[in-house]
Amino acid sequence: MTLATDDFFKALADPTRLRVLMLLAHEGELCVCELTHALAEIQPKISRHLGLLRTASLVLDRRQGQWIYYRLNPKLPAWMAQVLEQTAQANRKVEPFLTDLRKLRSMANRPDKACCA
Template sequence: MITPIEFFKSLADETRVRSMLLISTQGELCVCELMCALEESQPKISRHLAQLRSSGLLLDRRQGQWVYYRLNPNLPAWAREILQVASKANTDWLKDNAVRLQNMNERPVRALACC
């Protein structure tokens, strides 16, 4: 189980917190979607997602050439609530990211996960 210290340390970077808030509102996102939304390079996005995954905040799944990231369903309720409240309270801060994501051309098509 993740502790509050681990949780907040994991979010102590703008790229990681924006990624987490976008993923929490979208359900799941792939690296290319986060690259578009955050206007960052693939290595930078991948590095931060790897940190979030290794800390237990995110899980990933592979679908063809895409790797999708989603919140770990085993996150404690308090952590999910913090992400939900932070997302709702910071829509202006995330607005440009959300607009870029919404306007992204050729977004990957998700297949329904089997499990």
Template sequence: MITPTELFKSLADETRVRATLLIADQVELCVCELMCALDESQPKISRHLAQLRSNGLLLDRRQGQWVYYRLNPDFPAWVHDILQVTSRANADWLKDNAARLQNMDGRPVREATCC
């Protein structure tokens, strides 16, 4: 169980909060998509994702050469509610990131999942 203090400490960095909100909006994203959306280097994105994963906020899955990150579905509803409200209330703050992601060349294609 995550506490409010742990959640807000996890999100107390602009790169981490932008990545988390983009992942919440897109369901899952890989490192290369976040690099493009956030216009940051692979080591920086990977370091922040590792911290979010170690805090339990994100889960990852491997598909071929790609590692995709998604929100931990086992977190309490209040965590998901906070992220949804924050994302909706700050769409303008994220619009450049969302546009870069939408226009990304060579975006990885996700395989259809069963069931």
């Protein structure tokens, strides 16, 4: 299923979802607890927004034991992927994205990524 332009920008319109997407654009793949920690939000909220992003086909998920990892959908239209990449580049040092990344990097006991392919 292809992602409509309307739905793409609607997905980006929520601050929480935008922060999630910016982190995924930087880090490639993250699990729910990492995103929850980095954004300092309650877990159901992160989960719900991830659900919306998944339903909209912006992200894909992968389960590894108890952990569920999310990444940007590699099959996004090229222009959408470019919009996300440009936004991530332009906002590297802009709040709240800067703090989100910092918090992620400083998180203790991040799930091991040994088997990430």
